[in-house]
């Protein structure tokens with residue numbers, strides 16, 4: 160059947176309008192602004208290869224976009240994703256992160272790829288090569304766990320001399336953090352869950368109260384029972400002439416106290432930091448925990464219930480036992 164002439168004409172007109180609109184749109188195209196690479200992530204090649212292949216398009220300053228992603232209106236959506244992705248995590252500006260942040264981000268990465276949330280599914284649809292395989296996850300996992308193992312290995316350093324004492328105070332003069340976490344020096348008698356020295360020249364000892372230690376031993380920390388308290392005490396690291404490392408000046412004691420009801424606003428954990436000999440609590444209002452503590456610890460919400468050191472030790476033990 161032949162299309163009547165009038166109809167045909169209208170069809171061309173519609174097409175013309177569409178093309179004109181499309182070309183017109185390009186005047187509003189917003190290219191992704193190039194930014195310099197100031198410090199790329201340093202990790203074993205197996206790891207960076209995966210990140211480069213699957214994540215760099217959004218989380219770095221080295222985009223390699225397909226032509227269709229550079230044309231409006233698709234480019235608008237891509238730009239939005241890339242801008243947001245760079246804002247939360249940028250492998251090209253990785254040098255600005257501290258070792259603790261690097262570790263925290265690696266846990267976030269592991270969680271995301273394990274959950275299949277990254278790379279964004281819409282992206283892998285168009286870029287099947289960016290899909291993450293089980294092997295890729297295993298590589299990322301091994302590297303992420305090794306980061307804390309590195310720290311743990313250094314715990315071979317013993318506290319040879321008494322560190323500067325954590326100030327003793329009369330019970331009624333103990334500080335309370337703005338969100339209601341009370342300082343207690345009882346932790347000096349608690350079990351040491353883990354000890355590490357970090358690249359930033361500090362020695363950290365992590366203590367757990369009975370409830371927390373029991374939860375660790377029984378691997379029942381999903382969720383952590385109310386009443387669990389974990390304290391990280393930090394000292395300056397002093398290196399003696401003989402290369403021996405010991406704890407020097409007391410820097411701070413950081414608390415995490417579990418109480419699902421009381422600390423609802425910070426996902427059930429009360430965070431607090433008491434610094435110096437005066438044990439000055441961080442934060443004028445309870446907001447500080449939301450602003451400066453939970454961001455990193457939340458990365459571990461799904462895997463360990465917000466804690467970095469504790470359950471890892473167990474997982475590691477589990478891994479070692481499996482390998483033997």
Ligand code: HEC
Nearest residue numbers: 213214216217240243244247248267268271277278279282
């Ligand atoms: C198509 C773009 C895109 C790709 C490819 C992509 N991401 Fe993302 N990613 C995003 C966006 C957008 C966000 C921010 C989501 C939001 O607004 O919360 C994000 C957030 C994240 C976060 C949360 C960061 C934080 O600290 O809050 C992690 C971790 C992450 N991505 C890891 C990865 C990893 C690992 C890969 C590669 C395996 C990857 N992403 C690939 C777009 C992408």
Ligand code: HEC
Nearest residue numbers: 259260389391413414415430431432451452455466467468
């Ligand atoms: C930049 C990321 C980051 C921020 C922000 C952060 N932490 Fe941590 N925190 C870590 C890492 C990494 C560890 C484990 C390594 C170590 O021992 O230092 C940790 C360990 C701890 C521990 C020991 C228990 C555990 O999870 O292993 C406590 C307690 C703690 N932090 C409290 C706090 C408090 C209180 C704040 C806010 C004042 C805070 N953290 C902010 C990264 C962070």
